[in-house]
């Protein structure tokens with residue numbers, strides 16, 4: 001008898017990209033058995049009519065220990081989130097790891113160390129329009145190495161937020177990540193919306209350092225007519241043997257805070273952005289379409305509120321996500337209840353609904369592989385991304401006919417409305433979602449990365 005038996009479902013074999021009618025038995029925090037006959041268990045879940053998949057791995061999040069976005073992620077089937085993205089991670093990673101280990105968390109967390117915070121900040125390179133000097137760069141490198149010793153899974157960049165950062169600075173840190181065999185997710189710098197140089201310069205960094213690079217929320221960086229050319233550049237770089245992957249959410253309309261360089265007035269002018277392309281995502285003006293007066297008021301008095309910027313076409317999302325080197329990601333962040341961007345609650349169900357059920361751009365096996373096995377390999381999560389005996393008991397049970405996102409933009413609906421069609425989500429052998437209801441469990445662990453995993457091929 002196993003602890004939890006999940007019977008009568010269709011199991012997605014992510015290694016072979018095949019589906020099989022199998023019954024899954026979990027023993028504590030591990031997958032124990034896959035059986036042709038129904039299993040006896042202390043708990044029995046009937047997964048008839050549903051797919052049983054490894055838990056989804058969200059490679060681009062900003063949850064970083066916050067409970068509410070973790071709840072919204074769990075309800076989407078995400079069992080592991082990667083935090084510390086866009087150059088922004090907790091100041092003391094060791095302290096973060098220890099606190100999370102003591103408290104437990106609804107889902108597993110892998111963490112990157114951020115180039116902007118804590119590294120730039122700690123060495124006094126606080127002016128985002130100025131480059132760091134050689135001494136500061138050397139100190140950042142040694143701090144990044146220390147963070148990777150502590151278990152950071154790589155170094156993240158938010159170059160859009162530090163327009164003054166020189167490429168030598170990026171290269172030095174990418175080189176450190178390469179030496180540790182870790183990954184570099186990069187939110188590229190965008191001086192103007194029509195600019196592909198931002199992509200060229202990071203591809204160059206991958207070439208110089210040999211680092212494994214993940215270009216963050218690709219469609220947010222290169223939508224509005226640039227996606228095809230941008231993807232072509234990645235194709236060519238990969239053709240030369242560079243290890244470059246991309247991630248993308250299911251939306252083209254991105255969100256960030258008032259006090260970033262992105263929303264400096266000068267940047268808005270250079271890009272010819274219109275006020276009506278912006279909607280307030282958080283705070284007392286949530287849902288308000290921007291106008292000039294409100295913008296300058298909020299930039300001054302509400303710097304920590306977020307804005308959503310509307311651009312691009314949905315087809316551009318599909319163009320990105322059909323690439324075999326693309327993985328889905330949410331870019332979820334820490335927002336209060338009823339606030340934010342629909343990506344925080346809708347990304348993964350929307351991915352399944354759009355990419356598989358409605359547009360038929362990916363098979364269910366391929367879609368699940370890209371949300372599980374591929375990101376697990378990218379981030380060195382050896383016991384995740386695949387349902388086999390001995391693997392971690394992180395699973396999601398979903399109905400392909402019913403899975404549907406319900407979240408919407410703040411001027412149109414509820415950004416944090418939970419999806420339907422995902423009845424069970426299991427983290428470390430415990431149901432964090434049961435009968436579609438969130439359970440507020442704390443079985444998620446921090447994942448400290450050790451050693452160089454790129455010896456292996458995938």
Ligand SMILES: [Zn+2]
Pocket residue numbers: 085086158187216217
């Ligand atoms: Zn970002």
